[in-house]
Amino acid sequence: MPTTDAMIQLIHVSKSYERRTALSDVTLDIEKGEFVLLVGPSGAGKSTLLRLLIGEERPDEGQIFVNGKNVSRLKQSEVPFLRRKIGTVFQNFRLLPKKSVFENVALPLIVQRASAGDIRRKVIETLRAVGVEHKKDQLPGSLSTGEQQRVCIARAIVNGPVVLLADEPTGNLDPERTAEIVELFKMINARGTTVVVATHDPHVMTLVNRRVISLFQRSLSREQQTRASVST
Amino acid sequence: MKWLWYLFCEGWANLRMNRTTTVVATLTTAFTLACVGIFLLLYVNLRNAADWLQEDIRVIVYLEDRISTDNTQELEEKLKSDLTVAAVRHISKEEALSEFRSEFPSDSHLLEGLGENPLPASFVVTPASNYRSPDAVRRWAERVLTMAGVAKVDYNQEWIDALAELTRYIELTAIGMGVILSAAAITIIGNTIRLALFARRDEVEILRLIGATRAFIRIPYFLEGAILGGCGSALALGMLKLGFELFRQQIASTGRFQGMESIVTFFPVPISLLFVAVGMGLGVAGSMVSMRRFGEARG
Numbered sequence: 376m377p378t379t380d381a382m383i384q385l386i387h388v389s390k391s392y393e394r395r396t397a398l399s400d401v402t403l404d405i406e407k408g409e410f411v412l413l414v415g416p417s418g419a420g421k422s423t424l425l426r427l428l429i430g431e432e433r434p435d436e437g438q439i440f441v442n443g444k445n446v447s448r449l450k451q452s453e454v455p456f457l458r459r460k461i462g463t464v465f466q467n468f469r470l471l472p473k474k475s476v477f478e479n480v481a482l483p484l485i486v487q488r489a490s491a492g493d494i495r496r497k498v499i500e501t502l503r504a505v506g507v508e509h510k511k512d513q514l515p516g517s518l519s520t521g522e523q524q525r526v527c528i529a530r531a532i533v534n535g536p537v538v539l540l541a542d543e544p545t546g547n548l549d550p551e552r553t554a555e556i557v558e559l560f561k562m563i564n565a566r567g568t569t570v571v572v573a574t575h576d577p578h579v580m581t582l583v584n585r586r587v588i589s590l591f592q593r594s595l596s597r598e599q600q601t602r603a604s605v606s607t
Numbered sequence: 608m609k610w611l612w613y614l615f616c617e618g619w620a621n622l623r624m625n626r627t628t629t630v631v632a633t634l635t636t637a638f639t640l641a642c643v644g645i646f647l648l649l650y651v652n653l654r655n656a657a658d659w660l661q662e663d664i665r666v667i668v669y670l671e672d673r674i675s676t677d678n679t680q681e682l683e684e685k686l687k688s689d690l691t692v693a694a695v696r697h698i699s700k701e702e703a704l705s706e707f708r709s710e711f712p713s714d715s716h717l718l719e720g721l722g723e724n725p726l727p728a729s730f731v732v733t734p735a736s737n738y739r740s741p742d743a744v745r746r747w748a749e750r751v752l753t754m755a756g757v758a759k760v761d762y763n764q765e766w767i768d769a770l771a772e773l774t775r776y777i778e779l780t781a782i783g784m785g786v787i788l789s790a791a792a793i794t795i796i797g798n799t800i801r802l803a804l805f806a807r808r809d810e811v812e813i814l815r816l817i818g819a820t821r822a823f824i825r826i827p828y829f830l831e832g833a834i835l836g837g838c839g840s841a842l843a844l845g846m847l848k849l850g851f852e853l854f855r856q857q858i859a860s861t862g863r864f865q866g867m868e869s870i871v872t873f874f875p876v877p878i879s880l881l882f883v884a885v886g887m888g889l890g891v892a893g894s895m896v897s898m899r900r901f902g903e904a905r906g
Contacts, residue, residue: 429816431816452820452821455815455818455819455820455821456818457818458815458816458817458818459817459818463816463817469809469812469813469816471809471810471813482813482814482817483817483818485610485613486610486814486817486818486819486820486823487818488610489610530817
């Protein structure tokens with residue numbers, strides 16, 4: 376069973392793809408309302424860990440708890456309902472190119488069968504919060520990369536998830552846009568959402584200045600509990 | 608209700624996105640279903656003809672010459688009280704002779720040399736409406752033949768049996784063709800849906816990641832299949848109706864089958880609606896096959 380304050384808990388989790396080990400015996404806790412950076416070089420298993428958290432993959436061994444649910448034992452039909460509690464931000468944004476910014480952000484609410492009034496109110500509020508309300512009628516292709524990432528974040532938080540997972544969210548952004556996006560994550564975290572950002576960008580570590588979980592050679596090499604422990 | 612509107616719009620968008628494929632799939636489905644429709648139409652008309660003949664069926668129960676008047680009356684009562692019989696008419700030997708003379712005046716001299724009237728008395732029996740099938744009539748005739756005073760039971764069995772057999776063959780052919788061509792329609796529609804799925808695989812992936820249920824993702828593709836199948840079958844129905852009217856005009860103008868144009872009928876409205884509904888069902892089946900394969904492909 377998960378500990379009371381843990382929003383995310385991994386207990387001796389291992390995952391392999393055919394002969395390649397992606398994660399080996401990882402155990403970690405992330406508390407409710409925490410902002411955590413998941414760092415490590417490419418291929419260290421950061422993306423695998425995030426995929427495990429949203430039920431996209433199943434661990435070979437160990438148990439995973441998210442918001443009190445044992446993800447590793449979740450039925451396939453229950454996975455969509457887990458994902459509605461988790462917002463996901465991607466490096467390449469994954470916005471639908473033929474739908475407007477408003478329609479892209481509205482998708483999670485439509486999926487949850489929200490009313491038209493609720494959708495309009497929440498989408499506008501969220502777009503305002505991330506600073507792209509004035510772009511609501513435009514197509515993603517006409518936006519800058521920074522704006523596209525803001526829209527992606529808006530889509531991830533529009534339905535008020537308890538956890539926000541971001542996989543290399545600043546990978547395509549310049550330092551100035553990176554700082555803006557990190558500020559957005561801090562704002563979202565300040566509202567009570569647990570935020571997990573997977574990154575290998577040292578600049579993000581400096582900007583965030585929170586707990587860092589390092590994945591090295593597919594296992595947890597060290598967990599840095601102190602703030603400002605990573606220097607550039 | 609926004610989500611319902613979204614699902615409908617997505618289904619429509621799928622069709623619009625692959626316009627050429629949609630048009631080709633609709634036309635191919637229409638031709639395929641029209642082939643099934645031709646056999647169905649033939650079957651329906653032969654069934655109608657068989658029913659019409661069945662309605663007109665009369666069984667003639669010939670009586671033995673030495674049967675007494677009492678026994679004749681007793682037999683008539685027995686036949687009239689039979690629940691499988693709708694009407695019974697007695698024809699005496701004299702009536703039979705006079706009917707023969709009036710129906711075949713040029714042949715009436717054939718009977719003159721025989722002295723005594725050779726024609727037997729009979730009962731003309733009309734079976735009740737639920738007992739006019741070839742099997743029921745045959746069983747009834749066999750039963751009556753065992754009754755005292757009955758010499759022979761006659762009805763147009765060969766003709767009815769032949770028509771029933773032909774109808775059965777057409778029915779089997781229609782079912783066989785229906786199954787084969789339905790499988791073809793499912794494959795055609797399924798391939799169209801697969802193209803739509805492939806074109807929108809990123810969208811499907813995003814929907815999955817933001818918590819869309821399997822049903823929510825699939826409904827637009829089911830709608831697309833239903834629309835394709837429905838349009839295909841409606842078009843097939845239109846082609847059949849056109850072909851049917853041309854055929855009817857043709858047989859009316861030749862004059863060789865006078866009156867036949869008023870006997871042949873097109874599908875009644877309920878059958879036409881069922882035809883379109885079946886087309887929609889085949890479309891949904893095609894979508895299901897594609898969705899399953901797509902699901903398996905992405906693991």
